[in-house]
Amino acid sequence: MEDSAFEELVSQNQDKLLRTCYLYLRDRQLAEDAVQETFLKAYRSLPDFRGDSSQKTWLTRIAINTCRDLYRSEWFRHLDRRVTPEDLPERGASFSSREESLIVEVMRLPRKLREVTLLYYYHGMDEREIAEALDIARSSVSDRLSRARKKLKGMIEGRDEA
Template identity: 30%
Template sequence: MKQQDVDQLLVTQVQKGDKRAFDLLVLKYQSRIIALTNRFVKDRMEAEDVAQDAFVRAYRALVNFRGESSFYTWLYRIAVNTAKNYLVAKGRRPPMLDFDAEEAEQLFQQQGLTEHATPEGELVRVQVQQQLNRAMEGLSDGLKQAIILREVDGLCYEEIAEVMGTPIGTVRSRIYRARETIARQLEEESDYAKTAL
């Protein structure tokens, strides 16, 4: 299943009246959207306000979302329009960032282009990547193989089950345990870093 399908699953729940599903979408996309609006307004605090406004507009408009484009592409457009409107309202001129949303998403996925590819953002990314790599190395072979097949190779659970010769339930459990192990290790490293400071 693609990420678009996961989003559509959550969007459907929102359209059924469950606001909690929208919260998961916010948590999932907030960093990208804040980074995007930051490119327009050039101020972190303002960027967050504009991003918040974009999410609220998206929520209001979700009633008309038909799934013809991916949720992120649709959200991206709303965020760009919100940021532009914000700048116009403030008497500031929007920057020339008018590339197509689908194109932006493709670039995002294929080249790892991030709206927060700033030097400090890149530094954080490299640090987290290194931490992740260390955490992955510490996993048992079964867990490591399962999480790599899923997150790096992008296989679905059924395909992973075939490759590993295990039931789907085992795949699901191993991926979960791998994520938990990684999350705990990163939390510990984070705590250690705080203590060291």
């Protein structure tokens, strides 16, 4: 892959992957590590990329599995797993309190529910793609999404403007 193409791949995807990894790992430093590792894996395996899925889906799959690996190592580095709005990164663009609450509640979801929620809602993957990405049954994806929706108590539905 040409340098310029790889730079484009990184620049187009890294913000979204960084936010995904942050929501998954609940730790900014770990999320940055995960994104770096994701792109390194992608760079090394690009020649083997078969194009069965979009590059975006392929990258997301690498990222979420990198997070899964890191998750098991995260236990010792964290300071506190309580998630409150104050724990989130500094504010930038305007947003509603409902949006902030949604972020916090997603971060509080159990890991297995959190990962399907991120893939389905943030990355727009369908249940089949999620099942393939996580190497689980499609019925498990449906079940976890259903449980995640219940836990989020309808927070995903409806939208209010900032």
